[in-house]
Amino acid sequence: MTGNKTKGGFSRRDLLATGVAAAGVSAIGFPAVLRAAPAPVKIGLIHPVTGFIAFSGNQCRQGALMAIEDINNAGGIKSLGGAKLEGLLGDSQGKPDIGASEVDRLVEAGVNGIVAGYASSITLATSQEAAKSNTPHVVDVGVSDKIVTRGLKNTFRFGPGYGKIAKFAVDNLDTINKSAGSPAKTAMIVHEESLFGTGTAKLLSKELPAKGIEVIDVIKHANPTRDFTNIVLQIKAKKPDLIIPANYYNEYVLLARTIRQQKVEAKGIYSVLGGAASNYKFVKEFPEAAEQIMDCNHWFDPTSSLALARKKAAEAKGLYYTYEVFLAYNAVSFLADAIERAGSVDKGAVIAAMASSTWDKHGMPYGPTKMTDGQNEGAQPVNTQVLKGVIEVIFPKKFASADPVFPRTV
Amino acid sequence: MPDWGIIIPSVLNGLTTGALYALVALGLTLIYGVLHIINFAHGALLMVGLYAVYYLNTQFGLDPYACLLIVPPIMFALGYALQRGIIGKAAHGRDENILLVTLGLAIVIENLSLYFFRSDTRLIDTPYAFTTVEFLGAFLPLPKVVAFFGALVTAGLLWLLMARTDLGRAIRALARERKGASLVGIDIEHVYGMSFGLGIACLGVAACLLLPSYYVNPQVGHGFILIAFTIVVLGGMGSFVGALLGGLIIGVVEALGGLFLGESLGQIGIFVIFILVLIFRPTGLLGQKV
Numbered sequence: 102m103t104g105n106k107t108k109g110g111f112s113r114r115d116l117l118a119t120g121v122a123a124a125g126v127s128a129i130g131f132p133a134v135l136r137a138a139p140a141p142v143k144i145g146l147i148h149p150v151t152g153f154i155a156f157s158g159n160q161c162r163q164g165a166l167m168a169i170e171d172i173n174n175a176g177g178i179k180s181l182g183g184a185k186l187e188g189l190l191g192d193s194q195g196k197p198d199i200g201a202s203e204v205d206r207l208v209e210a211g212v213n214g215i216v217a218g219y220a221s222s223i224t225l226a227t228s229q230e231a232a233k234s235n236t237p238h239v240v241d242v243g244v245s246d247k248i249v250t251r252g253l254k255n256t257f258r259f260g261p262g263y264g265k266i267a268k269f270a271v272d273n274l275d276t277i278n279k280s281a282g283s284p285a286k287t288a289m290i291v292h293e294e295s296l297f298g299t300g301t302a303k304l305l306s307k308e309l310p311a312k313g314i315e316v317i318d319v320i321k322h323a324n325p326t327r328d329f330t331n332i333v334l335q336i337k338a339k340k341p342d343l344i345i346p347a348n349y350y351n352e353y354v355l356l357a358r359t360i361r362q363q364k365v366e367a368k369g370i371y372s373v374l375g376g377a378a379s380n381y382k383f384v385k386e387f388p389e390a391a392e393q394i395m396d397c398n399h400w401f402d403p404t405s406s407l408a409l410a411r412k413k414a415a416e417a418k419g420l421y422y423t424y425e426v427f428l429a430y431n432a433v434s435f436l437a438d439a440i441e442r443a444g445s446v447d448k449g450a451v452i453a454a455m456a457s458s459t460w461d462k463h464g465m466p467y468g469p470t471k472m473t474d475g476q477n478e479g480a481q482p483v484n485t486q487v488l489k490g491v492i493e494v495i496f497p498k499k500f501a502s503a504d505p506v507f508p509r510t511v
Numbered sequence: 512m513p514d515w516g517i518i519i520p521s522v523l524n525g526l527t528t529g530a531l532y533a534l535v536a537l538g539l540t541l542i543y544g545v546l547h548i549i550n551f552a553h554g555a556l557l558m559v560g561l562y563a564v565y566y567l568n569t570q571f572g573l574d575p576y577a578c579l580l581i582v583p584p585i586m587f588a589l590g591y592a593l594q595r596g597i598i599g600k601a602a603h604g605r606d607e608n609i610l611l612v613t614l615g616l617a618i619v620i621e622n623l624s625l626y627f628f629r630s631d632t633r634l635i636d637t638p639y640a641f642t643t644v645e646f647l648g649a650f651l652p653l654p655k656v657v658a659f660f661g662a663l664v665t666a667g668l669l670w671l672l673m674a675r676t677d678l679g680r681a682i683r684a685l686a687r688e689r690k691g692a693s694l695v696g697i698d699i700e701h702v703y704g705m706s707f708g709l710g711i712a713c714l715g716v717a718a719c720l721l722l723p724s725y726y727v728n729p730q731v732g733h734g735f736i737l738i739a740f741t742i743v744v745l746g747g748m749g750s751f752v753g754a755l756l757g758g759l760i761i762g763v764v765e766a767l768g769g770l771f772l773g774e775s776l777g778q779i780g781i782f783v784i785f786i787l788v789l790i791f792r793p794t795g796l797l798g799q800k801v
Binding site: 150151152153155156158159320321322323325326327328330331332334335337338350351354355358361362363364382386387389390 | 517520521528629632634641650652725726729734735766769770773774777
């Protein structure tokens with residue numbers, strides 16, 4: 102309670118006194134206190150935080166929010182007078198149509214840019230919807246190459262697409278296989294049924310035979326799949342040298358466990374964008390099932406002190422430092438850098454700044470950003486392998502922390 | 512075309528998976544079949560049971576099978592309280608109200624778990640996680656074999672309870688003639704609470720037997736709820752033996768469907784059965800009329 106004196110409002114004397122005081126303060130120089138703070142820069146963050154890929158969606162959201170927090174703590178957007186970033190959250194529930202309607206809602210709420218949408222199918226929808234209002238849209242993870250080949254001027258992807266990833270995966274697999282005396286001659290691909298899994302499997306089926314590896318079967322499964330025994334029985338019957346999974350976290354974990362349970366004797370498990378193979382959570386919880394699994398996936402530069410500092414900060418918040426976290430972090434930072442250089446939130450200016458970006462504070466094995474038709478040309482995956490419970494980088498050699506173990510010995 | 516050598520292992524696997532489905536469906540058949548409550552919160556409550564087992568295991572080191580002594584009684588109390596405190600009160604005796612109340616409960620429970628547990632997928636590690644039982648050339652995971660026999664025992668116990676105890680007789684009386692049951696002195700609200708509690712306790716049993724071979728996250732119930740409804744319709748409303756049989760059939764159909772039609776189409780068979788049963792045998796295999 103402040104007492105009854107103020108109940109009737111200001112008296113004329115109070116008003117005069119306040120006015121004089123205010124004039125005095127402004128004269129002796131506290132302009133920043135009295136002047137309105139610059140309007141915040143609103144960033145829409147649309148992720149599947151509920152639904153079948155909620156784990157990944159939440160990881161993305163946490164990564165994006167960490168970036169916003171770090172940028173704000175470092176003084177916000179300096180070219181806009183220190184304007185703070187404000188994250189406006191959206192949930193696509195794992196569904197493209199809901200992702201698109203979340204874009205509409207956030208555009209209506211006045212966002213200056215959007216970071217979305219984890220899954221390829223959702224990202225296709227969010228970027229297209231954002232293009233209608235020319236809202237800058239940065240793709241955090243979505244790997245389908247269709248995302249950046251539709252001529253949408255507002256859409257940029259900082260990470261690599263599955264075309265590049267599949268080629269990289271096949272080339273490195275060929276190197277690993279040849280240096281072991283080419284023990285792998287056949288492979289089976291197990292993939293989830295949405296755009297990411299289907300597209301990746303198609304590319305691999307096309308590329309692998311050229312390297313002397315015959316694809317003897319491709320098995321597609323639904324999300325969620327509650328039991329993988331049937332699939333693993335088929336793998337056992339066909340006895341491929343290599344098992345190549347391309348699926349999301351939950352299904353990957355069940356698949357890896359079942360492979361172990363059913364005593365499948367493949368020479369290697371080589372995932373391409375495996376949801377769990379290069380995931381600290383999986384490796385920590387199931388070291389036995391994860392051991393010696395190889396993966397071709399998004400990964401930070403293990404030699405970058407910036408990347409390691411961010412990893413430490415994420416882990417201090419109780420997060421597993423998965424690819425979702427650092428890709429979403431970088432997507433927000435890339436957008437913020439463009440706004441900083443544009444010195445404005447004008448959509449056209451921000452898009453032009455993203456197109457000409459040479460940003461390099463990402464801690465990724467990419468080199469400075471170089472956008473061609475919305476795709477960062479320098480972006481590339483790495484190969485990892487779980488060795489004695491640790492996720493080691495095995496390719497490219499420049500970033501490698503261990504040599505590959507192939508054929509597997511467990 | 513699949514390799515014929517894997518048909519037997521696949522059918523056996525379908526039977527063990529089907530037993531897990533049957534466990535989830537047993538509680539539903541009691542609530543849905545006997546009391547005519549369409550419990551949309553069944554999947555969400557299964558998730559609550561799974562989290563209970565998860566935390567008892569990770570925080571107190573309890574084996575999931577030891578949790579059978581703790582989780583089902585807790586789930587029973589939760590079910591009883593939900594029925595007496597929320598569902599019964601908000602329903603005002605109308606079926607459509609119950610439907611909306613349970614749907615609302617499901618949304619509230621799922622969102623609360625998203626808030627408290629986050630959306631992480633969690634698994635437990637047990638010493639027998641990779642142990643298998645070799646039978647007819649198939650490696651059957653030990654946790655699924657245990658779940659298979661657990662489902663048989665649970666169905667048997669429920670049948671005994673319904674057939675041989677006063678509570679069972681009261682539940683059956685209430686299902687047939689609510690007013691008549693009230694006139695002979697049955698405490699209707701109490702029996703409703705007990706039935707709902709028993710149905711939810713079944714989910715507690717299912718959770719203890721499921722977690723060693725599965726995972727938990729706030730959305731985990733979605734994958735089971737439609738299948739459980741199908742099993743209840745297939746087996747016959749209110750029939751525990753029917754639910755068990757229905758679960759096993761659905762498990763095998765799913766396994767063989769996956770093998771012959773491709774994994775992503777494997778579930779089509781389940782829903783084709785659902786439609787065919789509704790058209791040609793609306794009473795289900797062993798039950799009363801739908």
